[in-house]
Amino acid sequence: MLGELGQLALCFALALSLAMTGAGLIGARAGTSIHVELARRIASASAMGLFVFVALAFGTLVTAFVTSDFSIADVANNSHTLKPLIYKISGVWGNHEGSMLLWVLVLSLYAGAVAFLQRGGKRLTSAALGVQGLLAAAFLLFILFTSNPFLRLDPAPFEGAGLNPLLQDPGLAMHPPMLYVGYVGLSASFSYAAAALLVGEDGWARAARPFMLIAWMALTCGIALGSWWAYYELGWGGFWFWDPVENASLMPWLVATALLHSALATERSGAFRTWTLLLAIGGFSLSLIGTFLVRSGVLSSVHAFASDPTRGFFIMVLIVCAIGGALGLFAWRAPTLQGGATFDTVSRESALLLNNVFLVGSTAAVFVGTLYPLALDALTHGQQKISVGPPYYALTFAPIFFVLLLLVPFGPQLGWRRGDLKASIRALTPALGLAVIAALVVLAVASPRTLTGTLAFAVAGWLIGASILDILKRRGARASAFAAALAHAGLGVTLLGVSATSLWRAEALDVVAPGQTMTVGPYTLRFDGVERVQGPNFQATEAHLALMDHSRVVSVLKPESRVYPAEGQEVADTAIRTTGLSDLYLALGDYRGQGRWTVRAYVSPLAPFIWLGALVMALGGALSLWGRLRLKLGVPSPVIMPAE
Amino acid sequence: MKRLIFSLLLAASMGSTAIAVPVADTFSDPTMETRARALQRQLRCLVCQGESIDESQAPLAAELRHLVRQQMAQGKSDTQIRQFLVTRYGDFILMRPPLQPDTYFLWLLPFVVLLGAGGVAYWVIRRSKPVNSGTL
Numbered sequence: 001m002l003g004e005l006g007q008l009a010l011c012f013a014l015a016l017s018l019a020m021t022g023a024g025l026i027g028a029r030a031g032t033s034i035h036v037e038l039a040r041r042i043a044s045a046s047a048m049g050l051f052v053f054v055a056l057a058f059g060t061l062v063t064a065f066v067t068s069d070f071s072i073a074d075v076a077n078n079s080h081t082l083k084p085l086i087y088k089i090s091g092v093w094g095n096h097e098g099s100m101l102l103w104v105l106v107l108s109l110y111a112g113a114v115a116f117l118q119r120g121g122k123r124l125t126s127a128a129l130g131v132q133g134l135l136a137a138a139f140l141l142f143i144l145f146t147s148n149p150f151l152r153l154d155p156a157p158f159e160g161a162g163l164n165p166l167l168q169d170p171g172l173a174m175h176p177p178m179l180y181v182g183y184v185g186l187s188a189s190f191s192y193a194a195a196a197l198l199v200g201e202d203g204w205a206r207a208a209r210p211f212m213l214i215a216w217m218a219l220t221c222g223i224a225l226g227s228w229w230a231y232y233e234l235g236w237g238g239f240w241f242w243d244p245v246e247n248a249s250l251m252p253w254l255v256a257t258a259l260l261h262s263a264l265a266t267e268r269s270g271a272f273r274t275w276t277l278l279l280a281i282g283g284f285s286l287s288l289i290g291t292f293l294v295r296s297g298v299l300s301s302v303h304a305f306a307s308d309p310t311r312g313f314f315i316m317v318l319i320v321c322a323i324g325g326a327l328g329l330f331a332w333r334a335p336t337l338q339g340g341a342t343f344d345t346v347s348r349e350s351a352l353l354l355n356n357v358f359l360v361g362s363t364a365a366v367f368v369g370t371l372y373p374l375a376l377d378a379l380t381h382g383q384q385k386i387s388v389g390p391p392y393y394a395l396t397f398a399p400i401f402f403v404l405l406l407l408v409p410f411g412p413q414l415g416w417r418r419g420d421l422k423a424s425i426r427a428l429t430p431a432l433g434l435a436v437i438a439a440l441v442v443l444a445v446a447s448p449r450t451l452t453g454t455l456a457f458a459v460a461g462w463l464i465g466a467s468i469l470d471i472l473k474r475r476g477a478r479a480s481a482f483a484a485a486l487a488h489a490g491l492g493v494t495l496l497g498v499s500a501t502s503l504w505r506a507e508a509l510d511v512v513a514p515g516q517t518m519t520v521g522p523y524t525l526r527f528d529g530v531e532r533v534q535g536p537n538f539q540a541t542e543a544h545l546a547l548m549d550h551s552r553v554v555s556v557l558k559p560e561s562r563v564y565p566a567e568g569q570e571v572a573d574t575a576i577r578t579t580g581l582s583d584l585y586l587a588l589g590d591y592r593g594q595g596r597w598t599v600r601a602y603v604s605p606l607a608p609f610i611w612l613g614a615l616v617m618a619l620g621g622a623l624s625l626w627g628r629l630r631l632k633l634g635v636p637s638p639v640i641m642p643a644e
Numbered sequence: 645m646k647r648l649i650f651s652l653l654l655a656a657s658m659g660s661t662a663i664a665v666p667v668a669d670t671f672s673d674p675t676m677e678t679r680a681r682a683l684q685r686q687l688r689c690l691v692c693q694g695e696s697i698d699e700s701q702a703p704l705a706a707e708l709r710h711l712v713r714q715q716m717a718q719g720k721s722d723t724q725i726r727q728f729l730v731t732r733y734g735d736f737i738l739m740r741p742p743l744q745p746d747t748y749f750l751w752l753l754p755f756v757v758l759l760g761a762g763g764v765a766y767w768v769i770r771r772s773k774p775v776n777s778g779t780l
Contacts, residue, residue, distance in 0.1 A: 344774050344775050345769055360761045373741075385734060386738075386742075386747065387694075391739050
């Protein structure tokens with residue numbers, strides 16, 4: 001019954017998405033305003049209905065997972081009765097079919113939100129709903145024909161196959177929905193941009209702004225969550241691998257960041273109209289490419305659940321149509337848009353443009369680094385395989401991004417249309433002082449003293465100092481005036497964490513017998529043997545390591561090695577003790593005989609700053625969003641300063 | 645590719661005889677140890693997801709670490725060791741792709757795009773009408 005209900009809901013959703021497409025696009029081109037109004041209403045109602053039906057289908061699948069209904073193949077293949085409730089729920093998106101349904105759920109959530117908020121003109125909204133409907137229809141067809149989560153299994157097995165233990169983790173339960181709200185959220189900007197091209201209407205950047213902000217914040221948090229998970233789960237203290245799947249989420253983030261900045265100028269002074277449209281199209285296109293990379297099985301990783309060629313082919317056709325269609329529309333309509341804003345060479349507009357130049361350059365580095373090895377492999381028929389690892393990005397992405405960070409503080413200092421460079425430099429002098437102090441601290445304290453570390457800390461000091469100055473300057477303004485300062489300070493905080501952890505991490509890899517001690521950085525640890533612990537769906541070997549202060553035990557850390565019998569896999573579970581300024585990180589290795597175990601230990605200075613910075617960035621986005629929604633709701637606000 | 649598979653099979657079959665013990669596989673000389681660690685970080689664990697042999701806990705990675713240290717002990721230079729591993733496993737083992745005709749595109753594209761975008765930005769800024777002076 002449950003499966004059929006979900007299936008039916010998906011079919012209704014498909015019908016509604018088609019109605020939405022038809023009505024929305026007719027509304028975009030209709031001759032009389034009464035027809036536009038009618039079409040817009042139909043498209044809006046369909047969009048809300050679409051969300052309701054997709055949510056119903058999704059709810060059905062969640063119910064099937066929670067109640068362990070193994071007559072549904074997707075549940076049988078990916079769940080288990082003994083799994084804790086949270087992982088039964090997260091198992092819904094821990095597999096190909098369910099994660100595609102989540103994808104469409106988020107897509108229709110944005111469709112519903114566009115219909116509900118009705119930002120922008122009637123024609124524009126109508127056209128945006130039409131495009132969003134078309135995307136929904138395409139992905140619903142993909143689900144129904146190649147990835148149906150409601151297929152039955154007869155006879156139903158008594159027990160499910162379980163979920164990859166690596167995915168059974170609270171951080172990873174949250175990571176996909178968060179990332180999708182970001183990834184797929186860029187669809188709203190895409191739809192508005194395509195709509196603006198279709199109807200030739202201005203004001204789309206303002207209309208799409210809240211959606212851009214939400215998508216960007218969610219992407220920021222989603223990427224941070226993924227990186228945090230990798231840090232504590234994979235057992236060697238790394239937080240970013242330049243893995244193609246990570247890159248697939250980083251690229252939309254970089255372009256979304258560029259879009260947020262460029263759209264600001266478009267909204268404010270009509271500058272860079274066509275460029276902003278192109279970024280909106282590019283951002284979602286990269287989301288689609290990311291989905292293809294991750295879902296098609298081109299890359300094998302914990303993310304690649306599907307390796308069915310028909311699915312890969314279907315997604316590829318879908319993406320080529322979406323991206324090709326949008327770019328075609330752009331090439332056809334963009335030249336008709338009026339350009340040419342008024343601004344000086346030294347101005348906020350120029351600064352925003354420069355921001356975009358460097359963001360596009362760094363995106364290009366990630367893009368080619370991710371796709372080139374695949375292309376080369378395909379072109380040479382597997383004769384030439386290359387690896388593009390961290391050293392490549394250190395030589396391409398890092399320098400480009402570094403220059404961007406150097407320039408960031410100037411943006412908020414320069415006035416719209418006309419800025420004063422000398423005055424900005426004078427105003428930023430205290431930040432320069434903080435940069436010098438940060439560099440001196442590195443030279444005094446750090447070992448080894450590296451040029452990279454000194455420069456990175458100086459730039460972090462520069463960013464944070466400039467943000468503090470910006471906040472002081474805007475004292476008393478409405479909250480959203482501080483959005484940019486916070487986001488930029490977050491970058492500085494993350495930079496501190498990334499550089500300190502990468503350059504000054506202490507580590508130890510020892511084989512220890514009970515009673516023996518090992519040292520890592522400033523810490524001494526005594527190994528007190530292991531204990532077997534029975535978890536809900538795993539058996540763990542828990543090592544006890546006492547953190548010693550001379551002969552006193554300060555704390556006991558318990559890294560584990562877990563065996564999941566249902567899935568037949570072994571997974572390490574690390575133990576981390578943080579002081580907020582540094583992490584002591586332990587992972588249990590393999591058994592060496594006679595009670596001896598391998599233990600890996602790291603002391604990662606400023607590691608928590610990596611994710612704290614991301615949180616601060618997202619908070620900046622939230623402030624900006626709050627300002628927007630307040631304006632929308634008509635709350636009287638104090639005099640608006642040139643913010644953001 | 646064939647060569648790669650063959651070497652993997654070879655390494656897997658040797659796995660049982662020479663499991664590298666982390667403690668035994670440490671140079672007492674700290675400069676040698678630092679050099680070994682730096683070299684290990686540049687080499688990819690062939691069977692893992694994007695990990696270097698320095699990080700990986702796979703048996704093959706331990707094998708390769710052992711090999712690297714053995715060759716260092718024989719007095720070979722970093723370049724010689726990398727060269728040896730490339731002839732054995734192909735360019736795939738290098739975390740940093742070599743600069744050669746089939747990777748020019750990879751190495752140059754980011755900077756070409758950066759310059760191109762910079763050129764467009766320059767053009768846009770030049771084309772923009774300056775604000776009427778005199779008011780400020």
